[in-house]
Amino acid sequence: MSAPAERPTLHRLAEEVGRATAIDGPAEAVAGAVRDAVPRGPVKDALSGTPLGHALHPLLTDIPIGSWTAAALLDLLGGRDSRVASERLVAIGVLAAAPTAATGLNDWADTTPASDSVRRIGAVHALANVAALGLYTASWAARRRGGHGRGVALGLAGLGALTVGGHLGGHLSYSKAVGVDQTALEARPEEWTVVFDDAALPEGGLRSARLHDTTVMLARVNGEVHALADRCAHRGGALHEGELVDACVECPLHGSRFRLADGSVERGPAAYPQPRYEVRVRDGRIAVRAG
Numbered sequence: 001m002s003a004p005a006e007r008p009t010l011h012r013l014a015e016e017v018g019r020a021t022a023i024d025g026p027a028e029a030v031a032g033a034v035r036d037a038v039p040r041g042p043v044k045d046a047l048s049g050t051p052l053g054h055a056l057h058p059l060l061t062d063i064p065i066g067s068w069t070a071a072a073l074l075d076l077l078g079g080r081d082s083r084v085a086s087e088r089l090v091a092i093g094v095l096a097a098a099p100t101a102a103t104g105l106n107d108w109a110d111t112t113p114a115s116d117s118v119r120r121i122g123a124v125h126a127l128a129n130v131a132a133l134g135l136y137t138a139s140w141a142a143r144r145r146g147g148h149g150r151g152v153a154l155g156l157a158g159l160g161a162l163t164v165g166g167h168l169g170g171h172l173s174y175s176k177a178v179g180v181d182q183t184a185l186e187a188r189p190e191e192w193t194v195v196f197d198d199a200a201l202p203e204g205g206l207r208s209a210r211l212h213d214t215t216v217m218l219a220r221v222n223g224e225v226h227a228l229a230d231r232c233a234h235r236g237g238a239l240h241e242g243e244l245v246d247a248c249v250e251c252p253l254h255g256s257r258f259r260l261a262d263g264s265v266e267r268g269p270a271a272y273p274q275p276r277y278e279v280r281v282r283d284g285r286i287a288v289r290a291g
């Protein structure tokens with residue numbers, strides 16, 4: 001038997017963070033508080049990026065990361081004449097950190113205890129960024145009091161914390177697929193594929209069917225059969241375990257609603273529409289193909 005593939009050291013370190021079970025209790029308490037503070041509705045949708053069409057948090061992170069990195073470069077290379085600009089860049093990053101953190105907490109709170117490693121890595125990612133914010137706030141205060149050297153030292157320490165947080169954030173997005181469209185890589189059949197008998201789907205019923213390497217959710221409303229990808233684009237919930245609400249299907253995990261007719265988002269926190277399948281009922285059998 002061949003040995004498992006060797007992974008880069010930084011990847012292995014991030015995975016070690018995901019095995020730190022001591023984080024679970026405090027993390028769930030904080031996540032629960034965030035979910036209570038941001039109920040389903042327009043505010044949560046805005047924080048999730050639903051009106052934007054993709055997650056908002058990664059977009060906002062560019063502002064503090066860019067501002068603080070530029071400040072560090074000016075501190076190291078810009079000389080005395082760049083001090084005012086560097087101080088302003090530190091302040092911009094501090095101000096931008098609040099909405100960035102709010103969107104990140106919202107996304108993180110929607111991870112589930114079943115994905116413990118994601119919850120743990122996300123918690124340490126947040127702590128590293130909070131440390132960066134504290135150090136940069138202290139850096140700004142020191143600069144304002146005329147302590148430029150102390151401000152630079154605090155800023156460089158903040159950049160170190162920011163680097164740790166950034167690496168863990170990248171690990172969550174690109175290794176753990178947090179915040180991405182969970183249906184993006186599904187292979188959907190281009191040819192008509194029979195899923196089950198027409199009689200097996202009653203009025204108002206929800207069922208799932210396996211199609212090669214993916215699953216499809218079928219629903220019958222007012223006699224018409226609709227089919228969407230069963231895996232919720234937001235966090236991968238099984239839509240066939242949800243509910244039908246006003247010609248929409250509601251995900252059982254976080255309450256995202258998708259219109260049965262076209263898969264579009266009726267209510268977040270999902271930012272991505274649900275892939276739709278064409279449906280054909282012939283000779284008492286239901287068949288589907290990619291829409």
